[in-house]
Amino acid sequence: MKEKILKYIIYISGAVCLYAFLSLRILPLYNTVLVENMHPEYFEFTNYGEQYYKSYIKCFRENLPTPVDKYRLSDRNPKLKDADIIAFGDSFFDFSRQKTVPERLHDSLHLKVHTVRAYYPLDYLHDREYITLENKTIIFEVIERDIHTRFIEPHRLNETWNDGRKYSYFQRKTLFIRKNIFVENTEELYSVLLKGSFLTSEIYSWIATLKFNLFKYMPPATSLYNFTAFDFPVLFWGMTVNDENTSFYFDHTDELIDIYCDNITDISKKLKETYNLDMIFFPVPNKYTMWYKKINPEDEYDDFLPRLYRNMDKRNIPYVDVYHDFLKADTILYYGTDSHWNKNGVDIAVENILEHLRKN
Numbered sequence: 344m345k346e347k348i349l350k351y352i353i354y355i356s357g358a359v360c361l362y363a364f365l366s367l368r369i370l371p372l373y374n375t376v377l378v379e380n381m382h383p384e385y386f387e388f389t390n391y392g393e394q395y396y397k398s399y400i401k402c403f404r405e406n407l408p409t410p411v412d413k414y415r416l417s418d419r420n421p422k423l424k425d426a427d428i429i430a431f432g433d434s435f436f437d438f439s440r441q442k443t444v445p446e447r448l449h450d451s452l453h454l455k456v457h458t459v460r461a462y463y464p465l466d467y468l469h470d471r472e473y474i475t476l477e478n479k480t481i482i483f484e485v486i487e488r489d490i491h492t493r494f495i496e497p498h499r500l501n502e503t504w505n506d507g508r509k510y511s512y513f514q515r516k517t518l519f520i521r522k523n524i525f526v527e528n529t530e531e532l533y534s535v536l537l538k539g540s541f542l543t544s545e546i547y548s549w550i551a552t553l554k555f556n557l558f559k560y561m562p563p564a565t566s567l568y569n570f571t572a573f574d575f576p577v578l579f580w581g582m583t584v585n586d587e588n589t590s591f592y593f594d595h596t597d598e599l600i601d602i603y604c605d606n607i608t609d610i611s612k613k614l615k616e617t618y619n620l621d622m623i624f625f626p627v628p629n630k631y632t633m634w635y636k637k638i639n640p641e642d643e644y645d646d647f648l649p650r651l652y653r654n655m656d657k658r659n660i661p662y663v664d665v666y667h668d669f670l671k672a673d674t675i676l677y678y679g680t681d682s683h684w685n686k687n688g689v690d691i692a693v694e695n696i697l698e699h700l701r702k703n
Contacts, residue, residue, distance in 0.1 A: 363533065363536060366536070367529060367532050367533070367536075370382075370383070373532075373536070376536070376540045376541055376542070377535070377536070377539050377540055377541075378539055378540070378541055378544045379539060381535065384413065384415075384416055385410060385413065385439070386434065387407075387410050387438060387439060387440055387681075387683075388410060389407075390404075390406060390407070391403075391404045391405055391406065391407060391680065392405045392407055392578070392678050392679065392680030392681030393680075393681050393682065393683075394564075394565045394578040394579075394580065394680045394681060394682065395578070395680050396535075396538075396539075397562055397564040397565045398551055398555070398561060398562050398564075398565050398578075399538060399544075399547050399548040399551040399552075400548070400551050400552050400555045400561075401548055401552045402552070402555070402570075402576055403565075403568070403576050403578055403680045404680075405575060405576065405678060405679050405680040405681070407440050407678060407681060408440045408441060409440075410439045410440055411439050411440075411441065411442065412439070413437070413439045413443075414439070414442070414443050414445055414446035414449070414458060415437055415443075415445070415458050415459070415460060419446070419449065420445075420456075420457060420458055421455040421456070421457050422457065423457050423459075423468075423471055423473055424473065424474075424475070425455055425457070426455045426456065426457030426479065427452075427454040427455045427456065427479060427480075428448065428452070428454055428455070428456045428457070428479065428480045428481070428482065428700075429456075429457050429458075429459070429464075429479065429480070429481040429482070429620065430444065430445035430448065430456055430457065430458040430459075430482050430484070431458075431459055431461065431464050431467070431481055431482065431483050431484065432458075432460070432482070432483065432484030432485065432625070433460065433462065433484065433485065433486055433489065434460065434486075434683065435484060435486055435627045435683060435684065436458060436460065436484050437458070437460040438683045438684070440678075440683070440685070441685065441686040441689060442689070443458070443689070444484075444689055444692055444693055444696070445457075445458035446458075447689065447693045448693065448696060448697070451693065451697055452697070452700070462493065463498060463501065464481065464483065464498070464610070464614060465498050465499070465500050465501075465610070465613060465614075465617075466500060466501045468614075468617075468618055469500055473618055474618075475618065475619055476619065477619065478619050478620075478621065479619065479620055479621070480620065480621050480622075480623060480700070481614060481620040481621070481622050481623070482622075482623045482625055482663075482696065483610075483622055483623065483624050483625060484625040484626075484627060485624075485625070485626055485627070486626075486627045486629065487626055487627060487628050487629045487632060487647070487648060488580075488582060488583050488589040488590070488629050489589070490603055490626060490651070491588040491589065491593070491595075491599070491603070492588065492589070494602070494603040494606040494607055495588075495599075495602060495603070495606070496606065497605075497606050497609045497610070498606065498609065498610040498613065562581075563581045564580065564581050564582075565578045565579065565580065565581060566579075566581040566584065566585070567579040567581070567584045567631075567638070569637075569638050572634065572637035572638055573637070573675070573679065575679040576679055576680060577634070577638070577679045577680070578679070578680045579630065579631050579638075579682075580682055583629050583630070583631045583682075584631060591629065591631050591632055591635060591642075591644070592642075594645070595645055595647045595650070597650075600647075600650055600651055600654050601654065603651065603654075604651065604654040604655055604657075604658055604660070607624055607655065607658075607660060608658045608660055610622070611624070611660055621661075622660075622661070623661045623662065623663060623696075623699060623700075624655065624660055624661065624662040624663070625662065625663040625665075625692075625696070626648060626651065626662070626663075626666075627665065627684070627692075628648060628665065628666050628669055629682075630677040630682055632644060632647075632648070632666075633669050633670070633676065633677070634677070648664075648666045649666065649667075652664055652666075661699065663692070663695050663696055663699055664695070665688075665691055665692050665695050668691050668695065669688070669691065672687065672691065674687045675687060676688035676691070
């Protein structure tokens, strides 16, 4: 009897492991067991703010607007070669709980605005063999927490296996294995499967909520929270409040800011010389930068963004400054349990970009 039970346990475990392995590579199969479907291009394809899913603590469930059709994936997003303006950035230019900044620019200017979610414009343009004789504009958006990572070194063309070279048989096999066996973000996908399935979601959430209620335990990914600063719960990414270079508390020395601005100037020159693109730099403030006074009033901001602006002024680098307008705003500009801006924040961003473009 014991051997029979053990045999069934092994069979069931094997079936579960096989399903988990296959489902990471077959999206419909993966989604069949999830409470909220995943989509590789819709990171906001969920009911709640992104930071809730790092903890699953029920009191941080903030219902967000349903994502609208993503401009980047629609027919309205023109091909790169046809664009009048390139909106190049991270998730803040791609966050579709409301119309995105690129789509709003497209509608307001009646120009072809091509948008892409990527980090390194030289690679993106090179890989797509972008060539133009006509002078155009690229708006390079970067969230504040990533400025150190993106600009501590100069941007150089990354020589990858996608550069058109001929590969050996071994290289082709290795590339195939990398793409199809070792799936990108495997650990994260397994984690979602464990936490977000029909069988486990409520159980996992109940345990996480109990740990928080009894011991105030929060995962490091969302280590800082608050219930009193606003009339809704607030979560912050741990990376923005720790001692790493992504943090509010990181020491942005004058020397470092010089390095960032030297490298921002460098990529601006490369885009102009190689692709005839005029770059407008757009650093987006972290949510904690704008809200820290309500959370920890005794803390002090090192004026990272204002100092960055002043340094770019010296180098004649065009930039969009929403930081000071965000400070003056009398509305909520970010979601409480999501790191991204809401429609009010987008409104200010679009207004600033339009003002800048019309001046030039």
